[in-house]
Amino acid sequence: MRYLTAGESHGPQLTTIIEGLPSGMPIAEEDINKHLARRQKGYGRGRRMQIEKDTAEITSGVRHGKTLGSPVAINVKNRDWTHWTHVMGIEPIDEKDEEEIKRKITRPRPGHADLNGGIKYGHRDLRNVLERSSARETTVRVAAGAVATKLLQLLGIELVSHVVEIGGIKAKSTEMTDIHAIREKAEESPVRCLDEEAGIQMMAAIDEAKKNGDSLGGVVEVIATGMPSGVGSYVHYDRKLDAKIAGAVLSINAFKGVEFGIGFEAARVPGSKVHDEIIWDEEAGYSRKTNRLGGFEGGMTTGMPIVVRGVMKPIPTLYKPLNSVDIETKESFAASIERSDACAVPAAAVVCEHAVAWELASAIMDQFYADRLDTLIETINEQRKYAREF
Numbered sequence: 001m002r003y004l005t006a007g008e009s010h011g012p013q014l015t016t017i018i019e020g021l022p023s024g025m026p027i028a029e030e031d032i033n034k035h036l037a038r039r040q041k042g043y044g045r046g047r048r049m050q051i052e053k054d055t056a057e058i059t060s061g062v063r064h065g066k067t068l069g070s071p072v073a074i075n076v077k078n079r080d081w082t083h084w085t086h087v088m089g090i091e092p093i094d095e096k097d098e099e100e101i102k103r104k105i106t107r108p109r110p111g112h113a114d115l116n117g118g119i120k121y122g123h124r125d126l127r128n129v130l131e132r133s134s135a136r137e138t139t140v141r142v143a144a145g146a147v148a149t150k151l152l153q154l155l156g157i158e159l160v161s162h163v164v165e166i167g168g169i170k171a172k173s174t175e176m177t178d179i180h181a182i183r184e185k186a187e188e189s190p191v192r193c194l195d196e197e198a199g200i201q202m203m204a205a206i207d208e209a210k211k212n213g214d215s216l217g218g219v220v221e222v223i224a225t226g227m228p229s230g231v232g233s234y235v236h237y238d239r240k241l242d243a244k245i246a247g248a249v250l251s252i253n254a255f256k257g258v259e260f261g262i263g264f265e266a267a268r269v270p271g272s273k274v275h276d277e278i279i280w281d282e283e284a285g286y287s288r289k290t291n292r293l294g295g296f297e298g299g300m301t302t303g304m305p306i307v308v309r310g311v312m313k314p315i316p317t318l319y320k321p322l323n324s325v326d327i328e329t330k331e332s333f334a335a336s337i338e339r340s341d342a343c344a345v346p347a348a349a350v351v352c353e354h355a356v357a358w359e360l361a362s363a364i365m366d367q368f369y370a371d372r373l374d375t376l377i378e379t380i381n382e383q384r385k386y387a388r389e390f
């Protein structure tokens, strides 16, 4: 299974095309819209999110609510687009405004893609970089991930995401194990945090950062339950599913680190406190007494919950000016901006959830390839039975 995305942040729309879905899978725009709405929420977002109301339009690959097996195309309109038609060069420019509208962006923001992208593609107007490097693109990554999520749900696999840290404030580790309860609690919190006390402190930290013209990053966690064991492979480096998930997480704008289970803590404790003891019973088959490795051994799923964490750096566009260099004059300047998010960690948790969902669904389709949903369900159930009895 594969997907492409296209679209600029202030262009008319974003698009994704998904290829490789089985036929006969029920999918409705609402299955996507509910996740698009989750991505738009979150304490610390800027004014752009008040303008947008992301909704998906499925324009191909689905008939009478079911996939045909052909590519599925999904569009999400940018509402802000109407304010940018001149700047984006789609509508003719009124002569008196021409100079203002065509004014190039020549001042790269430290930490964003502006300068590197400009040099790489030869864009002396840095708008040509920022339009695509913007995390607006994550809208359609969530749309593709929502389709993957639907497929996973039909196979008995569920995902949830929550925020475990913002600006150095850490949530107490959760004792909740029921994925539906975790989901409900995360949805109730403006920062998607399961620890209410920490959530309040996170919001205060975001307010403080905003007041100071600064921004905050954090850590998000995604949990996936119900994956059959043995998905991915140890036989070749590029078939290791944990590595694919790590790549997908790091490909999200501003994500700089990833860990599974106890993650970096594994470097600090002996093996007896890292490896999970193996047990077996008739009903569940093989499982692990603990899940410190976060659902992976040898690049393959163990059948235990997958626990992935991603680190997001603080947003680069700051109201508090940082020094940079104008590419036209080569003079140093202190950057000033019009609008930006102060913290997008809660939204990024939803993006991360969908990036992981895509990798899981895609790995399942690679391994248990089926043209039809009904045969896919049969094959997966057979695999579960085989692994239980092995």
Ligand SMILES: Cc1cc2nc3c(=O)[nH]c(=O)nc-3n(C[C@H](O)[C@H](O)[C@H](O)COP(=O)(O)O)c2cc1C
Binding pocket: 046, 111, 112, 113, 133, 134, 135, 138, 252, 253, 254, 255, 313, 315, 316, 317, 339, 340, 341, 342, 344, 347, 348, 351
């Ligand atoms: C949901 C989300 C919202 C973001 N919002 C902003 C923003 O408002 N302003 C900004 O400068 N960067 C924002 N970013 C981060 C930039 O897109 C990112 O830092 C940039 O693309 C450079 O890529 P890199 O940080 O991965 O190197 C956001 C990221 C995500 C995931």
Ligand SMILES: C=C(O[C@@H]1CC(C(=O)O)=C[C@@H](OP(=O)(O)O)[C@H]1O)C(=O)O
Binding pocket: 009, 046, 048, 049, 052, 133, 134, 135, 136, 138, 139, 253, 339, 340, 341
């Ligand atoms: C539009 C979204 O996020 C944007 C990501 C982003 C960036 O530089 O990454 C910059 C901001 O866009 P603008 O410059 O238009 O205010 C964010 O609002 C979104 O998440 O849908």
